[in-house]
Amino acid sequence: MSTLLDVRDVSKRFTMGGLFGRKTIDAVMDANFSLSAENPEIFTIIGESGSGKTTLARMILGLEDPTSGEILFRGEKVDRHAGRAARLKFMSHVQPVFQNPFEAFNPLKQIERYLESTARRFLDTGDKAVIDRAMDEALQKVGLSLKEVRGRFPHEMSGGQLQRCAIARALIPNPPLLIADEPVSMVDASLRMSIVNLLKSLRDDLKVSVIYITHDLATAYYISNRLIIMQRGRIVEMGDARTVLDNPEHPYSRLLKASVLSTDDAGAGKLMTDAGMLDLATDSVGQAGRLVDRADGRSVRVYEGV
Amino acid sequence: MFSIFRDLVRYNVEFAIGLVLVGIMVVFAGLSFFSPIDPSLIYMTIPDQPPSAQFWFGTNSRGQDMFWQLSAAFKNSLQFGITVAVLSRIISITVGLAAGYIGGWVDRVLMFVNDIFVAVPIFPILVLFYFVLRNHMDSFTMALILACFGWPFDARLIRSVALGLKHREFTRHAVFAGMSTRKVLLEEHLPYVMPIVFATFMNNMLWSIGMEVTLAVLGFTNINNPTIGTVLYWANSHSAMVVGVWWWLVIPVILIVITFLGLFLLAMSMNEYIDPRSRLRRMGA
């Protein structure tokens, strides 16, 4: 079994401030996981703001260098400073889907411009017919067509449609891996499910692995195979999505689950968060602990003396 | 393109007025190509004649018909101003966009050079160039020198916009769509800095023409080449106001004011039009 992506002991430390009062922030600490090349899966990274999930994604995309550790894609190191040819080759295998579809397209430019550029560059062709066919095929995969998109500007489409276009663009080089950073958080509720369902079908029908970054436990449960939960840069729990979310073990995971607003009692006005749970979850911040494997396949961070 | 023009004229009063003013001056300057007399020659006509049906703008103490004299002067000065503005815009766009987007040591080096140009006093340098080059100091050479000094402030402005654009998601999207740096800068970012380019284009013309006037009035240019500056130089050296040849000074000043007012109105209304925000609103976003 070969690995598609291997994240090995990756840490990222940012240094903030100038000459005085310099302080360091550990955005990601000792992240370890790998994706298999044979079984496409949706691998979810859950965390709140400041958990390091976006930094981790940026490192996987080669937009940021890890301070220590290394990220291997098909056995080759992801390197921000590799030459342009190497970067382009990497980009044709790993493509991002951005958070805000309205921001991901230059509002002054036509949408197809991004698709066309991708096709021209990564399919390495100047043939208009080939490019058009590639664009149309990719758009068909996300339930659109070139006819609907041609000549349109971003403001003429809904957030959901734009996000599909963005996904279609990412699919043009047939990448085995997509990195989707909060792809639905800026999409309207009524259109959100269509994007989530689309990610699911990418995995099932096109065999594309997706790293899905989110703070939303519900959609994570709905589509992911495995997940990791991050708290302040550390992975606190990792394992099969359903196993973990049905019965989270780490206090922070439990707090997250308890904080999800439920609609089961709509109108009853129940909101209380258990204060003890909150304390337990915040107690673990700053402690290193270590990840321990459990019998059901998950790993949980445990702390000495707890 | 034509419809944009028509819409601007029809719906924007500032643009219409600006267009009329600049139009008048351009036509006036353009007439110099059909000038019946060489404007650099002197004593071609009766000196010191007030404006009349024969000499619309009068004649000066050097025996030149002020109408044709000023027509040539404005042609030369406008040409000069536009040359400086275009050249220095090219430098400031290139430096500003590259420094802002690429960042790192490229940014540091470019901004270091930028700051040197900001700090160096330009006037003594121009005078020095005049003394070194003397007769080789034609108006194009001077335009080149001014262009070399006219970009740094605007490059900084453009860089600050580019810095903001660098972190917008569409920039990263463009990179992952395989666009080259040049393409990102020219096609994705340039439209956002165009308003600055337009506004500073106008300022830059004003600055360079003003610079030329200052140098000419002091006699540090080729004073036989008619420009707004040299017209004023000769008027001053013949004490035009003292001897009562007021039209020698007043008419050029009125024409200069018209030119700059027109340019200002045009730049302002164009700016509003090409501003990405107003463009988006017109597009219906």
Add this chain to the structure above:
Amino acid sequence: MTRENEVILEVENLKAYYQMNYFGVSREVRAVDDITVTMRKNEVYGIAGESSSGKTSFIKVLAAAIRPPLRVVQGTVKYNFSNGPIDVAHATPEQIETVRWKHLSYIMQGSMSVLNPVRRIGKTFQDFAQRPLGLKGEAFEERVVNHLARLKLPPDVLRAYPHELSGGMRQRVTIGLATVCHPEFIIADEPTTALDVVVQKEVLQLIRDIQTEMGASVVFVTHDMSVHANVADRVGIIYAGRLVEEGPTRDMFFAPKHPYTAHLVASLPRIGDTQQRPALEGRPPNLADPPQGCRFHPRCPLAVDKCRKEVPPMEVVGPDHRTACWRWKDVEPLVNTTAPAGVMA
């Protein structure tokens, strides 16, 4: 109970349009198109709608922040405050000034838009609340500190700058700012959207608590239906500038009578269910050129010919429950949810 039925706000046939003219391209965006709604004292009224549904414009009118190009074309927005009724759609700025902050206040989405980054929190409190409260010096300070204590904020925050506080703290400060004068009506515009889930829950609880304590009415605007489920007494759904359904929160979730509401409710996946969630296709209409008839018909699975031609009126379909749909009798909840006892099916 009598107090609960007193009306604090009556909005009648409100139409507010954006009228724009750019270089000959003139557009009229009907952001709020004929909305009639009443809100009662001591209730939390949730307003849900997607981006560009007109909910933000509606809120601007309620908050008496009507600035060109937005214009009230028709209708009234009448508040019954303790110092007398006022129609903010047609009041003078001076009249609005008499109710602002003291009777009518807001909690905004980005706390940074209210809190001046270079001023200490205490100074901001003075700017906003000193005049409406009519207190000075120590008396004012005492009032503010007491109020903050209720929000579980230490008095030290008054000496802090906004950037020194966490996002959740800042949002609590803005809630404090909005409630320190004990207003009768609070407009909360997406107050928790930018917050993490753990903090969001605390902040929602806080808004709910302070509302009950003061007996104020709150209009709570968010696109997130799960928030409405937990804070609102009644929910109104806005689609393409119109109110399409309004009812008690439970009915809206368990027995929606408008297909759009049904979709919104169904589009919330929950932890533990894996059944395929239905997705709504199409896009919200352009308010400059809305579809004929019912504005939802191009995306509606139940649409018939009538829906394409005639605008459905608001019909009463249950206690406190109104909907604007020709086929409301055929609307079924899209996901199997077991309704708790006592809910009309």
